[in-house]
Amino acid sequence: MRIDPEIKEQANATLAPLGMTVPQAVTLFLHRVILDGGLPFDVRQPRFNATTEAAIKEGDDIVAGRIQARRYASVDELFEDLDLNEDD
Secondary structure (H helix, E strand, O other), X not given: OOOOXXXXXXXXXXXXXXXXXXXXXXXXXXXXXXXXXXXXXXXXXXXXXXXXXXXHHHHHHHHHOOOOOOOOOOHHHHXXXXXXXXXX
């Protein structure tokens, strides 16, 4: 089985405190696949609340150039704007 070296390193670091190696974890996973008759966890796209989804869309729109991001000359100016928009 081929595993991305960076992923394997991170997995090793995570599993070591549990006293488990990557091959042991893979074997455990495959046993659960057999016992469960499929993946032993739900596979689905993440869902976010409306506020988070709106923020993600706004960020995507800024990156794509569809809207212009607000810019501030100072942190004080940013906080002043946030205070004015507190009721939004």
